[in-house]
Amino acid sequence: MTPIIDEIRAHRIEAFESKDNNAPVCFLATNDAQGQPQVRTLVLREINDTDLTLFINASSPKWEQLQSNPQCQVLLWYATLNIQYRITGKAELLPTSAITDNWHKRPHRAKVLDYFYDTVAPQSSTMASRDALLQRFDEINRKLSPEELQPSPAALGIRILLEQIERLDLTEDGLPHLRQRFDFINGGWSETTLVP
Ligand SMILES: Cc1cc2nc3c(=O)[nH]c(=O)nc-3n(C[C@H](O)[C@H](O)[C@H](O)COP(=O)(O)O)c2cc1C
Known part of the structure; x- marks a missing residue:
C-alpha cells in the first residue's frame, strides 16, 4: 500500500x-x-x-x-x-529499453532534434543565429528517413x-x-x- x-x-x-x-x-x-x-x-x-x-x-x-x-x-x-x-x-x-516505444511515438521534429544534438550541437548550446540552426536542422532532416529512424x-x-x-x-x-x-x-x- x-x-x-x-x-x-x-x-x-x-x-x-x-x-x-x-x-x-x-x-x-x-x-x-x-x-x-x-x-x-x-x-x-x-x-x-x-x-x-x-x-x-x-x-x-x-x-x-x-x-x-x-x-x-x-x-x-x-x-x-x-x-x-x-x-x-x-x-x-x-x-x-524504457524509452524505445515512447521514442517512436514522438513527433518527427523531436526525433530529428535528438540527431541534431548528436551530430551538430548539444541541447542548450549556442548557435550563431536562428537561421543557422534551421539550416542545419533542415540538412539533417533531409538525410533521415522518418520510417527508418531509430532512437538516438x-x-x-x-x-x-x-x-x-x-x-x-x-x-x-x-x-x-x-x-x-x-x-x-x-x-x-x-x-x-x-x-x-
Ligand atoms: C511543456 C514542456 C515540456 C517539456 N518536456 C521536456 C521533456 O520531457 N524532456 C526534456 O528534455 N525537455 C523538455 N522540455 C524542455 C526543457 O524545459 C528544457 O528547456 C530543456 O530540456 C533544456 O534543459 P537544460 O538546459 O536545463 O538541460 C519541455 C519544455 C516544456 C515547456
Whole structure:
C-alpha cells in the first residue's frame, strides 16, 4: 500500500480531467557545478510506487548536473485543484529499453532534434543565429528517413527515486492550508504535519 503515491496519481488524473495545463508536466530542479539552481519544465512520464520517470537528452546540461549530483527536486502544481507537491529524490539512469516505444511515438521534429544534438550541437548550446540552426536542422532532416529512424543513443530515460514528498493543499476553506510531509523510511512512508 502506498496511499500517498495513489493520491498523487489520483490528483494528476483529476488535473487532466479538469484540463489543467500542468497535468502532463513537472518542474525539475537541479544544481549546476557552481551551485546555481537550475529549474525547467519536463513531461512527467510515469508515477510509480518508488520513482518518477522522465525523458531527457544526454547532451543536455541537466544530465551533466544529475550525474555529478543526483539529488534533485520535482515540483507539481495543479492550479485547477489548488494542490502543490514538492518531491525530493535521487536520479538514476533507466535501461534504454524504457524509452524505445515512447521514442517512436514522438513527433518527427523531436526525433530529428535528438540527431541534431548528436551530430551538430548539444541541447542548450549556442548557435550563431536562428537561421543557422534551421539550416542545419533542415540538412539533417533531409538525410533521415522518418520510417527508418531509430532512437538516438543520447535519448535517455531517468527515474527519480522518491525520498520525500511534501504536499500543500490550499482547498481547506477558512482554515490554515493543509501541509504534510511524507518521508520514505524503511520501505514505508511516514507522515508529518508542517506549518503551512
Ligand atoms: C511543456 C514542456 C515540456 C517539456 N518536456 C521536456 C521533456 O520531457 N524532456 C526534456 O528534455 N525537455 C523538455 N522540455 C524542455 C526543457 O524545459 C528544457 O528547456 C530543456 O530540456 C533544456 O534543459 P537544460 O538546459 O536545463 O538541460 C519541455 C519544455 C516544456 C515547456
